[in-house]
Amino acid sequence: MADTVTTAPGAALRASSAPRSKSSLAWRARLPGLIMGAPAVLVFLAMFIVPMILAFVLSFTDWNGYSLNLNFIGFxxxxxxxxxxxxxxxxxxxxxxxxxxxxxxxxxxxxxxxxxxxxxxxxxxxxxxxxxxxxxxxxxxxxxxxxxxxxxxxxxxxxxxxxxxxxxxxxxxxxxxxxxxxxxxxxxxxxxxxxxxxxxxxxxxxxxxxxxxxxxxxxxxxxxxxxxxxxxxxxxxxxxxxxxxxxxxxxxxxxxxxxxxxxxxxxxxxxxxxxxxxxxxxxxxxxxxxxxxxxxxxxxxxxxxxxxxxxxxxx
The missing domain is CATH 1.10.3720.10 (MetI-like)
Incomplete structure (x- = not known):
């Protein structure tokens, strides 16, 4: 009975650590791809997504390209x-x-x-x-x-x-x-x-x-x-x-x-x-x-x- 009590927590600890180790291995496998793809994603965000959002926001203003004052004029x-x-x-x-x-x-x-x-x-x-x-x-x-x-x-x-x-x-x-x-x-x-x-x-x-x-x-x-x-x-x-x-x-x-x-x-x-x-x-x-x-x-x-x-x- 004592053996059962002492070994059960160890088995539970190993069982709980197994998924964690698998998830960590999966992240380690993905990490090189994420690192290599990050520059392209950042360039895409900086050159396309951000300007597109800014253009959408500016389209509702009367901005003249010089002043920092943006007057909202709707549609x-x-x-x-x-x-x-x-x-x-x-x-x-x-x-x-x-x-x-x-x-x-x-x-x-x-x-x-x-x-x-x-x-x-x-x-x-x-x-x-x-x-x-x-x-x-x-x-x-x-x-x-x-x-x-x-x-x-x-x-x-x-x-x-x-x-x-x-x-x-x-x-x-x-x-x-x-x-x-x-x-x-x-x-x-x-x-x-x-x-x-x-x-x-x-x-x-x-x-x-x-x-x-x-x-x-x-x-x-x-x-x-x-x-x-x-x-x-x-x-x-x-x-x-x-x-x-x-x-x-x-x-x-x-x-x-x-x-x-x-x-x-x-x-x-x-x-x-x-x-x-x-x-x-x-x-x-x-x-x-x-x-x-x-x-x-x-x-x-x-x-x-x-x-x-x-x-x-x-x-």
């Missing part, structure tokens, strides 16, 4: 954003730019990826040539095309040699909008092409061999083999391109400076120009919050829509 900035004609026009052009730019970037990128996906030195050279515009600064691209599309630029000089009159690429509203969209597409489709190339290269060669044995044409192979298997890549391309074009402003700044008559101003361009020029950072913060919410909603909508399309294609 006045948001009401002004939805009723200001320039902001509305900039929002409409941003939507048009994002819509057509996303379509053209992915169409051109996918077409080129299919054409130059095969082996060979020439295809390797073409991949480099088509991807090169993407790594050039957007401001440089804007200034370059501004010089080329000027009334006495290279493009009009070449068109003049075949009898075409001078075209107002940068001075007419319709031409200017088209010039901005096409310039952005030219500078961006290389990124889409590379992602599509990666997706095409990941398709097992056995699928193409089986399709060839069955007598499938190249178009049938693309429609029934390649396209269904790169559907996730298309989703990524659509979302990344859409989000990127909704934030476009640098090409606009260098190419048209928002003209003519403000017809090519985007939301981000409008935010930067009106906010700092008019010392109205509260209004700019409200526009930024609206753009952030719209971008998140559109990106999530496209992602969910594409997920459903992917299931239909693969089923």
């Amino acid at each position: 006045e900035n948001y009401l002004h954003a939805f009723t200001n004609p320039r902001t509305v026009d900039a929002a409409i052009f941003t939507v048009v730019l994002a819509f057509f730019g996303t379509i053209f970037c992915n169409l051109v990128g996918l077409a080129l990826a299919v054409l130059i996906s095969g082996p060979g030195r020439s295809n390797t050279v073409m991949r480099t040539v088509f991807f090169y515009p993407y790594i050039i600064s957007a401001l440089i691209i804007g200034f370059l095309w501004s010089a080329m599309l000027a009334p006495n630029g290279v493009v009009n000089s070449l068109l003049g040699q075949v009898g075409v009159p001078v075209l107002p690429f940068l001075t007419d509203v319709t031409f200017a909008k088209a010039s901005v969209i096409l310039t952005i597409v030219w500078s961006h489709f290389g990124f889409n092409m590379v992602l599509f190339l990666a997706g095409i290269k990941s398709v097992p060669a056995e699928y193409y061999e089986a399709a060839t044995v069955d007598g499938a044409t190249p178009w049938q192979q693309f429609r029934n083999v390649t396209f269904p298997l790169i559907a996730p890549v298309l989703t990524v391309n659509l979302v990344l391109t859409l989000v990127g074009l909704l934030k476009a402003y640098d090409v606009v700044l260098a190419l048209t400076d928002g003209g003519p008559a403000g017809s090519t101003q985007t939301i981000v361009y409008q935010v930067l120009k009106s906010s700092f020029a008019n010392a109205d950072l509260g209004f700019g913060a409200a526009q930024s919050v609206i753009l952030l919410i719209a971008t998140a909603v559109l990106g999530l909508t496209v992602t969910l829509a594409r997920r459903g399309a992917e299931k239909k294609v693969t089923d």
